[in-house]
Amino acid sequence: MQGKLKNILSEAQQELSQIDNLEELNDIRVRFLGKKGQLTGVLRGMGTLSAGERPVIGRLANDVRSQIEDILERRTAEIKEKHKIVQLESERIDVTLPGTSFMMGRRHPLSIVQEEIEEIFLGMGYAIEEGPEIETDFYNFEALNLPKDHPARDMQDSFYINPEVLLRTQTSPVQVRTMERTAPGLPVRIIAPGRVYRRDDDATHSPMFNQVEGLVVDRRVTLADLKGTLQVFVEKMFGPATKTRFRTSFFPFTEPSAEVDISCVMCGGQGCRVCSHSGWLEILGCGMVHPRVLEVSGYNPEEVTGFAFGMGIERITMLKYGIDDLRLLFENDLRFLAQF
Ligand code: DAH
Numbered sequence: 335m336q337g338k339l340k341n342i343l344s345e346a347q348q349e350l351s352q353i354d355n356l357e358e359l360n361d362i363r364v365r366f367l368g369k370k371g372q373l374t375g376v377l378r379g380m381g382t383l384s385a386g387e388r389p390v391i392g393r394l395a396n397d398v399r400s401q402i403e404d405i406l407e408r409r410t411a412e413i414k415e416k417h418k419i420v421q422l423e424s425e426r427i428d429v430t431l432p433g434t435s436f437m438m439g440r441r442h443p444l445s446i447v448q449e450e451i452e453e454i455f456l457g458m459g460y461a462i463e464e465g466p467e468i469e470t471d472f473y474n475f476e477a478l479n480l481p482k483d484h485p486a487r488d489m490q491d492s493f494y495i496n497p498e499v500l501l502r503t504q505t506s507p508v509q510v511r512t513m514e515r516t517a518p519g520l521p522v523r524i525i526a527p528g529r530v531y532r533r534d535d536d537a538t539h540s541p542m543f544n545q546v547e548g549l550v551v552d553r554r555v556t557l558a559d560l561k562g563t564l565q566v567f568v569e570k571m572f573g574p575a576t577k578t579r580f581r582t583s584f585f586p587f588t589e590p591s592a593e594v595d596i597s598c599v600m601c602g603g604q605g606c607r608v609c610s611h612s613g614w615l616e617i618l619g620c621g622m623v624h625p626r627v628l629e630v631s632g633y634n635p636e637e638v639t640g641f642a643f644g645m646g647i648e649r650i651t652m653l654k655y656g657i658d659d660l661r662l663l664f665e666n667d668l669r670f671l672a673q674f
Contacts, residue, residue: 335376335379335383335387335391336390336394339373339376339391339394339395340398342366342373342398342402343401345372346362346366346402346405347405349362350362350402350405350406350409353409354416355413356410356413359406359409359413363406366402367399367402367403373395373398373399373402376395377395440671440672440674441674442671442674443651443655443657443663443671443674444544444647444648444651446651446674447650447651448527448544448546448647450571451525451527451546451567451571451645451647452546454566454570454571455525455548458563458566460524460525461523462524462525462526462527463508463511463512463524463526464508464526464527464528465502465505465507465508465526466502467501467502467528467529467530467531468495468499468500468501468502469499469500469501469502469507470498470499470500471497471500472498473502473510474500474502474503474504474506474507475487477507477627477631478507478509478510478586479624479626479627480586480587484586486584486585486586490504490532491503491532491533491534492531493531493532493533493541501531502531503531504547504644505526505527505546505547506547506642508526508528508547508549509526509547509549509623509627509631509642510630510631512526512549513549513628513631513632513633514631514632517631518634520551520553521550521551522549522550522551522552523549523550523552524548524549525546525547525549526546526547526548526549527544527545527546527547527647528544528545529542529543530542530543530544530545537659537660537661538660540648540660540661542664543647543648544646544647544648545644545645545646546644546645546647547642547644548563548620548642548643548644549623549640549641549642550563550640550641550642551639552638552639552640553637553638553639554639555622555638555639555640555641557590557641559641560621560622560643561578561580563641564618564643565578568594568596568617571650572596572599572653572654575602576596576597576599577596577597577603578596578597579594579595579596579614580594581593581594581595583619583621585619585621586624587621587623587624587627587642588619588620588621588622588623588624589621589625590621591620592619592620592621593616593620594617594618594619594620595614595617596614596615596653597614597615598612598613598614598615599615599653599654599656600656601613615653617645617649618643618646619643619644620641620642620643620644621641621642621643622639622640622641623642628640648660651663655674
């Protein structure tokens with residue numbers, strides 16, 4: 335019996351030294367120490383032993399059991415450790431590898447420039463107004479001193495929805511809408527950015543484009559205020575060295591009217607292809623608000639005066655960034671947009 339017990343121990347030692355996973359280890363536990371296991375088998379035969387042998391064999395059996403248990407425990411720990419190392423190795427992450435970068439969105443150049451224009455005028459005390467893109471003939475034309483048969487309507491070929499409703503061709507109707515709401519309150523000092531629509535489509539015209547309208551109404555507002563304001567705007571937008579020039583012009587809703595040129599941003603006024611060798615670039619239209627426009631909108635032209643201006647955001651953007659084709663602004667080509 336003693337021999338049997340020693341065999342059991344050495345067999346268990348032998349088997350346990352060869353395995354490398356926990357399932358096999360458990361098999362061995364069952365086979366040697368389980369209820370129907372080898373050691374239990376030996377102990378069952380104890381009854382046949384003499385009283386003197388029994389405690390000796392009993393002690394030896396317990397000793398074998400605890401030795402096997404020790405080995406089981408050690409091997410369990412070893413196998414677990416080994417698995418952990420294998421797992422760590424296979425799931426290893428190299429934190430120094432460069433990550434997969436993803437594309438970041440950014441603002442469209444037109445949005446950048448619109449916000450810049452807004453910031454400049456907000457800084458001068460202006461409020462921002464909005465108006466509808468689907469507009470009535472009254473606000474888009476009539477109230478701005480452009481009656482139905484007026485030839486100046488030809489300059490703005492329009493998308494009509496019906497004879498009285500159209501897509502606005504300019505942001506100027508926001509002047510009238512604002513004054514109607516605020517009259518006779520003073521001062522009025524607003525800009526109105528937004529989309530406008532005209533039936534044009536080529537390298538320099540898009541059927542949809544953006545404008546910013548400006549309007550100031552108060553007592554004793556003069557042409558000098560208009561010039562000073564736009565001068566400040568131009569210097570902030572294009573740099574302090576930029577020169578400004580006012581040329582007389584015509585708009586039905588202003589009297590007198592002017593167009594503003596700036597010294598060419600490409601050549602500084604020397605003359606180049608961009609400014610058609612004139613040294614100047616036209617950037618906006620402006621003037622003193624026509625008395626009839628003040629009147630329709632609820633202000634008394636005997637008491638108040640005002641100035642107004644309107645500029646195309648696309649044009650300002652193209653000049654500011656040296657973009658030579660308007661269509662680039664609408665094609666959504668990331669190679670272009672990623673440059674801003
Ligand atoms: N609405 C004009 C246009 O689209 C631009 C303009 C000119 C606006 C003179 C004004 C202004 O407010 O006073 O061509």
